[in-house]
Every structure is written in C-alpha cells, then in structure tokens.
Amino acid sequence: MNVETRRKVDDLNAMVAGQGGDGSLTVANLLGVLLGRRGFQMYTARDVASRIKGGHAAALMRGSIASRACMDDELDLLVAFDEEAVERGGRWLAEDGIVIFDASDGPVPREHLPTGATVYEVPFARLSVRDLRRDLFKNSLAFGVLTRILSVEDDEAGDVLAQRFGHLRPEVAEANLGALRTGFAYGDAHGLRADAGPWILDSAPTSDRILISGNEAVAFGFLVAGGRFFAGYPITPASEILSWLESALPDLGGVAIQAEDELAAVNMAIGAAMTGARAMTATSGPGLSLMQEGVSHLGSAEIPLVVVDCQRSGPSTGMPTKPEQSDINMVVHGGNGDFPRIVLAPATPGDCFELAAAATNLAQEIQGPVYVILDQAVSQDSVTVEPFDLGAIEPAPGKRLSSDDLAAMTEYRRYLVTDDGVSPWAIPGTPGGMSLVTGNERNEWGHVSTDARNRTAMLDKRMRKIEMVRDDLPLGHRWGDPEAATGMLGIGMEVGAMEEATVRLAAAGMAVSGLQPRTLWPVLDETIEFVRSRERVYVVEHNAEGQLAHLIVSVGAPHERLRSLLKYDGIPFRPGELANLILEGEGAAR
Amino acid sequence: MTATYPPATPIWCAGCGHFGVQAVMLGALRELAIPAHEVMVLAGIGCSGTIQNNLGTYGYHALHGRVLPTASGVHLANPDLTVIATGGDGDGYAIGMGHLVHTFRRNPSFACVVMNNGVYGLTKGQDSPTAQEEGSASGFDAVSLGLSIPGTTFVARGFARWTDQLQMLMVAALEHARARRGFAFLEVLSPCVTYNDTYPAWDASLYDLDADAGHDPTNRAAAFVTLSTLGAEGRMAVGLIYSNDTTGPGDVSAHPATQDVTPEANAEAYARLLSGYAV
Numbered sequence: 001m002n003v004e005t006r007r008k009v010d011d012l013n014a015m016v017a018g019q020g021g022d023g024s025l026t027v028a029n030l031l032g033v034l035l036g037r038r039g040f041q042m043y044t045a046r047d048v049a050s051r052i053k054g055g056h057a058a059a060l061m062r063g064s065i066a067s068r069a070c071m072d073d074e075l076d077l078l079v080a081f082d083e084e085a086v087e088r089g090g091r092w093l094a095e096d097g098i099v100i101f102d103a104s105d106g107p108v109p110r111e112h113l114p115t116g117a118t119v120y121e122v123p124f125a126r127l128s129v130r131d132l133r134r135d136l137f138k139n140s141l142a143f144g145v146l147t148r149i150l151s152v153e154d155d156e157a158g159d160v161l162a163q164r165f166g167h168l169r170p171e172v173a174e175a176n177l178g179a180l181r182t183g184f185a186y187g188d189a190h191g192l193r194a195d196a197g198p199w200i201l202d203s204a205p206t207s208d209r210i211l212i213s214g215n216e217a218v219a220f221g222f223l224v225a226g227g228r229f230f231a232g233y234p235i236t237p238a239s240e241i242l243s244w245l246e247s248a249l250p251d252l253g254g255v256a257i258q259a260e261d262e263l264a265a266v267n268m269a270i271g272a273a274m275t276g277a278r279a280m281t282a283t284s285g286p287g288l289s290l291m292q293e294g295v296s297h298l299g300s301a302e303i304p305l306v307v308v309d310c311q312r313s314g315p316s317t318g319m320p321t322k323p324e325q326s327d328i329n330m331v332v333h334g335g336n337g338d339f340p341r342i343v344l345a346p347a348t349p350g351d352c353f354e355l356a357a358a359a360t361n362l363a364q365e366i367q368g369p370v371y372v373i374l375d376q377a378v379s380q381d382s383v384t385v386e387p388f389d390l391g392a393i394e395p396a397p398g399k400r401l402s403s404d405d406l407a408a409m410t411e412y413r414r415y416l417v418t419d420d421g422v423s424p425w426a427i428p429g430t431p432g433g434m435s436l437v438t439g440n441e442r443n444e445w446g447h448v449s450t451d452a453r454n455r456t457a458m459l460d461k462r463m464r465k466i467e468m469v470r471d472d473l474p475l476g477h478r479w480g481d482p483e484a485a486t487g488m489l490g491i492g493m494e495v496g497a498m499e500e501a502t503v504r505l506a507a508a509g510m511a512v513s514g515l516q517p518r519t520l521w522p523v524l525d526e527t528i529e530f531v532r533s534r535e536r537v538y539v540v541e542h543n544a545e546g547q548l549a550h551l552i553v554s555v556g557a558p559h560e561r562l563r564s565l566l567k568y569d570g571i572p573f574r575p576g577e578l579a580n581l582i583l584e585g586e587g588a589a590r
Numbered sequence: 591m592t593a594t595y596p597p598a599t600p601i602w603c604a605g606c607g608h609f610g611v612q613a614v615m616l617g618a619l620r621e622l623a624i625p626a627h628e629v630m631v632l633a634g635i636g637c638s639g640t641i642q643n644n645l646g647t648y649g650y651h652a653l654h655g656r657v658l659p660t661a662s663g664v665h666l667a668n669p670d671l672t673v674i675a676t677g678g679d680g681d682g683y684a685i686g687m688g689h690l691v692h693t694f695r696r697n698p699s700f701a702c703v704v705m706n707n708g709v710y711g712l713t714k715g716q717d718s719p720t721a722q723e724e725g726s727a728s729g730f731d732a733v734s735l736g737l738s739i740p741g742t743t744f745v746a747r748g749f750a751r752w753t754d755q756l757q758m759l760m761v762a763a764l765e766h767a768r769a770r771r772g773f774a775f776l777e778v779l780s781p782c783v784t785y786n787d788t789y790p791a792w793d794a795s796l797y798d799l800d801a802d803a804g805h806d807p808t809n810r811a812a813a814f815v816t817l818s819t820l821g822a823e824g825r826m827a828v829g830l831i832y833s834n835d836t837t838g839p840g841d842v843s844a845h846p847a848t849q850d851v852t853p854e855a856n857a858e859a860y861a862r863l864l865s866g867y868a869v
Contacts, residue, residue: 036869042869206869208868209868209869210864210867210868210869211867211869212867216867220863220864223860223863224853224856224860226851226852228846228847228849228851229663229666229667229846229847231659231663248863251859252856252859253845253846253849254846255666255667255846257662257666259659259692260688260689260691260692261688263655263656263659263689264656264658264659264662264688264689264692265659267652267653267656267659267660267663268659268660268662268663268666269663270660270663271632271659271660271661271662271663271664271665271666271667272663272664272666272667272846272847273663273667274650274664275630275663275664275667275668275671275847276667276668276847276848277667277668277846277847278851279663279667279846293653294653294656297653301651384869387864387867387868388864390853390857390860390861390864391853393853394853395851395852395853406592407592409592410592410593411592411593411594412592412593412594413595414595427847428627428630428648428664428668428671429627429628429648429668429670429671429847429848430627431625431627432591432592432594432627433592433594433627433648434594434595434626434627434646434647434648434649435594435595435648435649436595436642436643436649436650436651437649437650437651438650438651439651439653440651445594445595445596446595446649447595447598447643448640448643448651
C-alpha cells in the first residue's frame with residue numbers, strides 16, 4: 001500500500017455495539033483514551049435499550065481535532081460484536097468505512113453493509129477463549145486490531161491499555177495485555193502490520209480540557225452556585241444528577257436524598273428551599289407531570305427552587321432512553337393558575353454548568369421556580385469542553401432579611417407588595433421573622449384572603465418579578481452569518497448539528513444565521529427580533545407539534561416566516577441531514 | 591420589637607376537637623420554653639390545616655397530602671428547628687398515605703400530629719379512610735401501621751378531650767424529636783361535631799394505656815398485641831403506645847440552610863471535583 005493512499009483521520013466517527021451488559025463497550029473507552037492522548041476532542045453518546053442486561057447496546061463516539069457537538073452523518077468505523085450490531089450500525093456506515101466483526105459464530109452479514117466497506121472478521125470470542133480462557137478479554141483484543149487499522153504503534157496501544165486498566169489487579173492487567181498481543185498477531189496474519197494500517201490517526205497538541213456530560217455539568221453548576229439540597233427520584237435520563245449530588249453534597253455539608261416518588265421529591269425540595277437552603281430537584285417528563293402541583297405551588301407561595309427536566313421521548317412512559325423536546329409546553333404552561341416562572345435551555349456541558357448556576361441565583365431573586373430543561377442527548381452525552389470557570393460564579397442571596405435587618409423594621413410582612421414584586425424574606429429560625437407561607441391567596445401577612453382587590457394586587461406583584469429580572473436573563477447563543485436572510489433556531493441537542501450544518505451550507509454558498517435561545521421563557525425580545533429580521537427561519541426541534549415554533553409565535557414572531565423541521569424518532573439530527581433539509585426548503589422557497 | 595403577623599382566630603366550629611389540640615400544642619411549646627422563631631409548624635389541607643395560622647411561630651400551609659415530605663425537607667435543611675407536621679386524617683391517611691410509611695421508615699427527627707376525626711369536614715362530610723360504621727372497628731389504624739415498620743421510634747395516640755394526657759404526649763413527642771431520636775408520631779382523636787360527632791362513642795370506648803400499669807411502651811410486640819386485642823373489641827388505645835429510645839439518630843448533622851456557600855470557602859473542593867474530569 002502506498003503511503004499516499006492512506007487516509008489521515010482527524011475526525012473519526014465510530015460505533016461499538018453488541019449486547020448490553022456484557023462489557024463489550026469497554027473498547028469504546030479504550031478508543032476514547034487513545035484519542036484523548038492524541039489531542040482529539042470527544043463527543044460520546046450511547047444507544048441502549050431500557051433494561052439492565054441484554055438488548056442492543058452501542059457506544060457512539062466522534063473524535064475530532066476540531067470541537068464538535070454532535071455525531072456526523074456517517075460512521076467511519078464499526079466494531080460489531082454480533083449480527084444485530086451490523087444490522088443497526090451498517091446503515092450509518094460510510095462507503096469507505098471499516099468494520100471489525102466478531103466472527104466467532106459465523107461470517108459478517110454483508111447485506112447490511114455498503115459494498116465498499118472493508119471488513120475484518122475476527123473470531124474474538126474464540127481467540128480470547130482459546131488463548132486466554134476468558135471471553136471478557138475480547139475488548140483488549142479488538143483494541144489491538146483497531147490500533148493496527150489506525151497505524152498506532154504497538155507500544156502506544158500498550159500504554160493506553162495500561163492507563164485504562166492500571167487500577168486492576170496485576171494478573172488481570174497482564175491478561176488484557178496478552179489479549180492485546182493476540183490482536184496484534186491477528187493483524188500480522190491479515191495484512192495489518194504495525195504502523196502501516198489503512199488509516200493514519202492524526203494528532204494535535206493536548207490541552208487541559210475536560211470530558212463531561214450535561215447532567216454532571218448541571219449538578220456541578222448548581223453546587224458552585226451554592227446549591228446544598230437536592231431531592232430526586234430515579235428516572236432515565238435524569239438519574240445521574242441524583243447520584244452525582246449524592247456523592248458530592250455530603251462532603252460539603254449538603255444533603256441529597258432519594259425520595260419515595262416525585263411528589264415527595266419536589267416537596268422535600270420545597271421544604272428545604274423555604275428553610276433557606278439553595279435547592280434543586282431533577283426529573284424527566286413522567287416525573288415532571290407528577291411535580292406540576294409543586295411547581296405551581298412554588299410560584300404561588302414564592303419559594304425559590306431549581307427544577308431540572310431531562311426530556312425524553314413521550315408521551316407517557318414513551319421511549320425512556322431516547323431524546324425528545326416535547327415537554328416545552330409543560331414547562332412553559334404546566335401547573336394550575338398563573339404564576340411567574342423562568343425556563344432556561346442549555347446545549348453544551350459548559351452551557352449546562354452556567355445555566356444551572358444562573359438558575360440557582362435566579363430562583364433566589366424571583367423566589368419562585370426556575371426550570372433548566374435538557375434532552376436525553378444533552379443530559380447523557382459526554383463532550384470535551386474547556387474547563388469550567390469556577391471563579392465566575394457568585395451565589396446571589398436574593399432579598400433576605402437578617403435578625404438585625406428585622407430589628408430595624410417596625411413590621412415584617414412576608415408578602416409585602418413592592419414595586420419590583422419581590423418581598424424580602426427571613427428564613428425560619430431568624431428571630432423576629434415569624435411568617436406564614438401558603439399557596440392559597442393571602443394578604444401581606446400571609447393570612448388567607450379572597451378579597452378581590454388584594455387578589456389582583458398579589459397576582460400582579462408576583463408577575464412583576466419576571467420583569468424585574470428580564471434584562472438579566474441569559475441571552476441566546478448565535479453563530480453563522482448575522483446578515484443572512486435565512487435563519488435557523490433551536491435548543492438543546494439541535495445546536496451542535498445546526499452549527500455544523502451552517503458551516504456546510506456556507507461552503508455550499510448559502511449563508512445562514514443561527515440562534516439558540518438560552519432563555520426559553522419568558523421569550524426574549526432578541527428571539528422575536530431574530531425572526532422578524534429574516535425572510536425565513538427554520539425552527540429545528542424534536543417533537544411532533546412544533547412546540548418551540550408555537551411558543552415564539554404566541555408572543556409575536558411572524559408565523560409565516562417560520563418553517564418547522566421536526567423529528568420524533570428518537571434519533572438526533574445529523575448535520576448533513578439538516579443541511580439537506582434546509583437546501584430543499586430554500587429551493588422550494590425560490 | 592418588629593411586628594409580625596397577628597395570629598388568626600380559629601375557623602373551627604364550636605366544640606371542634608382541634609381547639610384542644612391547639613391549646614395543647616401551645617402549652618407544650620410553652621412548657622418546653624421553645625422560642626417561637628425556632629418552631630416551624632407545617633399543616634396540610636383541611637380544617638386542621640389552618641392551625642399554623644393561630645400560633646405565632648413560623649407557619650407553612652402545605653399542598654394536600656405533602657406535609658411529611660415538606661417537613662422532611664425543612665428538618666434536613668435546618669435540624670436545629672423544632673418541626674411539627676400536622677393535618678387531618680384525609681390529608682395524612684388518604685392522599686398522603688404513601689409518605690407516612692416512608693417517613694416512619696426514614697425516621698427523621700420531627701413531630702407529626704394527625705387530627706383524626708374520620709371525616710372530610712371542610713368539604714362537608716365525605717368519608718375519610720378512618721370512617722367508622724356504627725359499632726365496627728376503625729377503617730384504618732395508623733398507630734398499628736407505625737408499629738409494623740422497623741424504623742419506627744415513637745407512636746402515641748391522644749384524645750382531644752383528655753387534654754392533660756394529650757399535653758403530656760405532645761411534650762414527649764417534641765422531646766423525642768428535639769433529642770434527635772427520630773420521628774415522633776402522635777395521632778389525636780379530634781371529633782368533628784358537625785359531620786361526625788364521635789365524642790360519645792370515644793368517651794365510652796377508648797382504653798387509656800397510660801393508666802395500665804402492665805403496659806411497657808418499650809415493648810413493640812406487646813403493644814401490637816394490645817392494639818389488636820382492643821381492635822377486635824372495637825376499641826382503640828390512647829396513651830404512649832411505643833417509644834424506643836435506644837435507636838440512634840438516623841439524622842444528618844449538616845445545616846444546608848445556614849452554611850457558608852461562598853466560592854472562597856469551597857474553592858478547593860470545587861477544583862478537586864473539576865480535576866476529576868480532566869482528559
């Protein structure tokens with residue numbers, strides 16, 4: 001093979017797939033470590049069934065020298081441990097893709113693969129059982145073949161294995177190294193010589209980046225903004241927030257508690273929040289449905305709480321492990337009655353960290369509910385990003401009264417009607433600050449009241465709180481050509497694919513301007529202005545109703561300029577897919 | 591002196607058992623000399639769910655059925671507060687039943703006072719889970735339920751008319767919680783004179799365990815037998831039914847509500863967490 005014909009790989013899209021729970025995804029970890037050492041930035045996702053063991057399970061990863069926030073259109077590499085993996089992954093494989101197939105039970109089903117694909121049929125399970133007497137070592141074996149394909153030197157592959165398995169008992173680590181050598185031997189026998197594979201893995205200088213998921217970043221942002229109480233109930237895809245805070249909070253004097261259900265979770269958080277702890281709960285659609293009376297209560301009783309919704313495919317139990325953005329209506333309009341609320345919608349882990357911190361502060365400022373909404377992909381996919389700026393976050397106390405403040409006042413009314421709508425409050429335990437807190441309509445003292453004038457004044461007071469903070473709400477993220485007549489608008493997992501589609505459309509001669517509204521409710525003027533100043537705006541969202549488009553139309557965006565690009569099959573948009581949809585749409589418009 | 595909210599006048603009907611509960615609650619707080627600002631009374635929805643307005647302490651009106659998780663949150667956020675979760679049998683035993691089981695199980699150190707009258711008074715007379723047909727046993731017995739849960743450390747029952755005993759039980763419940771021994775559950779039989787006047791029936795049938803020299807409140811199994819035996823006769827026991835002082839505090843000592851959350855005070859811990867994500 002001529003060196004010139006070998007492909008230099010600086011953007012690798014790979015899928016490792018097999019049956020869930022058998023550990024076959026470890027090879028994806030090994031590839032991740034290798035790519036990290038080579039200065040690649042990672043985007044990693046999982047495609048799993050909602051069960052503990054068994055069922056198709058795949059690790060998807062994209063390693064790029066450039067920063068990416070989504071999977072690309074096609075897979076370059078497929079490591080398949082069974083036929084189902086070939087069937088599912090084959091449809092995404094590039095024409096010049098490479099497949100490593102576990103041929104222990106027979107040859108690869110070629111009909112699922114593009115004709116140009118190269119396949120290495122390795123009897124992994126057989127080789128590892130024969131040479132190592134353990135099926136479990138097939139990951140290291142597969143990694144040995146993989147590094148030969150990528151022209152990675154054997155020593156470097158060995159270093160990666162040592163880095164990944166360094167914590168294991170020496171005999172286990174040694175057995176994995178043996179499996180790796182078996183992989184090399186397979187390579188030697190099948191034309192994959194050391195440092196002379198079909199692909200050459202690129203490298204770039206490494207820097208001190210982090211690899212983190214959205215759920216972890218949300219929990220972290222809440223913590224740094226002073227969050228010290230969390231109550232939750234396990235639910236996919238939000239559970240990582242509970243487990244992260246169960247691990248982090250106790251050391252910092254905080255409390256994380258697993259409640260008996262979502263009703264208990266939101267009310268435990270309410271109790272802690274009104275006692276003065278900066279508090280949060282997190283759930284997904286079905287759990288959030290149960291929490292709706294709690295959210296309405298937060299708005300009425302004026303209690304600060306962050307509520308995280310990691311959206312998954314609905315309605316009802318839906319598809320628990322698949323992403324969707326179909327709770328927009330619920331977070332913006334759910335809960336009985338009129339009450340002030342804020343909804344923030346991050347896209348990247350950095351965004352999740354910042355907006356969770358912002359939400360924690362905003363909740364204190366408005367003494368009410370602040371949502372942070374993610375989707376399964378934003379929640380659970382891990383991405384390489386710049387380290388979070390820990391020094392940039394300052395916990396905002398809101399308007400609180402100390403015992404000294406109280407002593408200087410002649411009277412303290414918990415629900416005092418003020419110009420900005422915020423009533424300064426004293427937390428329980430403060431001498432002189434005794435108060436009545438209720439979700440019923442009440443007078444300034446907290447006594448229940450159905451007086452008509454009081455009612456109007458109280459509801460108006462509560463709604464004014466949003467106007468007070470409106471100018472401080474997080475502005476949107478923009479990209480592309482700001483002068484473009486065509487726009488693209490979306491939140492969460494759409495953002496990475498939209499950004500990459502914009503680059504491709506620009507290369508094809510089409511200018512597009514993009515906006516990710518980071519504050520979803522209230523809808524900011526900049527969002528409406530973005531639509532008004534363009535001929536057409538494609539609203540990209542994962543739901544069947546076009547909930548985001550309806551939302552912005554409801555507050556003044558001209559509907560005739562909007563085109564909805566909708567998807568609700570549980571699979572994220574790919575950048576090429578979006579670019580094509582926009583090219584088609586623009587073609588039709590001309 | 592800063593003026594705060596004026597305590598409200600009770601909304602209850604003349605003769606309502608809740609008057610007795612309120613008098614005893616105030617009496618117990620006075621007897622233990624707990625300042626008003628250190629007390630948080632959370633109440634549910636219903637006639638009983640207005641008691642917090644009348645006391646002068648910190649007061650909270652919970653969502654229907656959610657008093658116990660809310661009180662758990664308050665207690666965990668600031669364990670120094672004396673927390674009383676209160677409400678009626680509809681709130682506690684119907685819509686909020688699930689939480690009662692789990693609160694017994696977790697054993698957080700606060701007091702719970704359920705005013706049981708066997709009826710939904712505020713909504714005008716519907717049956718509650720403890721509604722009794724004439725001459726039959728109670729539809730549901732929360733005290734027996736509490737005894738059946740291994741984590742339970744304190745269960746008692748009082749009668750709103752027997753205020754001396756009730757105050758003793760209220761003080762015992764508050765002391766149990768304040769000593770961080772766990773969840774102190776006190777059911778008060780508190781008749782609704784308008785929709786379900788059980789004064790005569792309870793006057794005639796209640797069995798005072800505190801007057802029974804043979805009753806050992808540290809013996810869970812014996813208490814269970816006593817309740818079952820009485821139940822078979824259509825009677826209920828009042829008094830200190832079970833109190834276990836040997837159970838350690840199932841409690842956190844942290845104070846999430848009052849700690850220093852400035853970045854400066856926590857910089858090292860935050861940086862350590864971040865370094866765990868380095869690639």
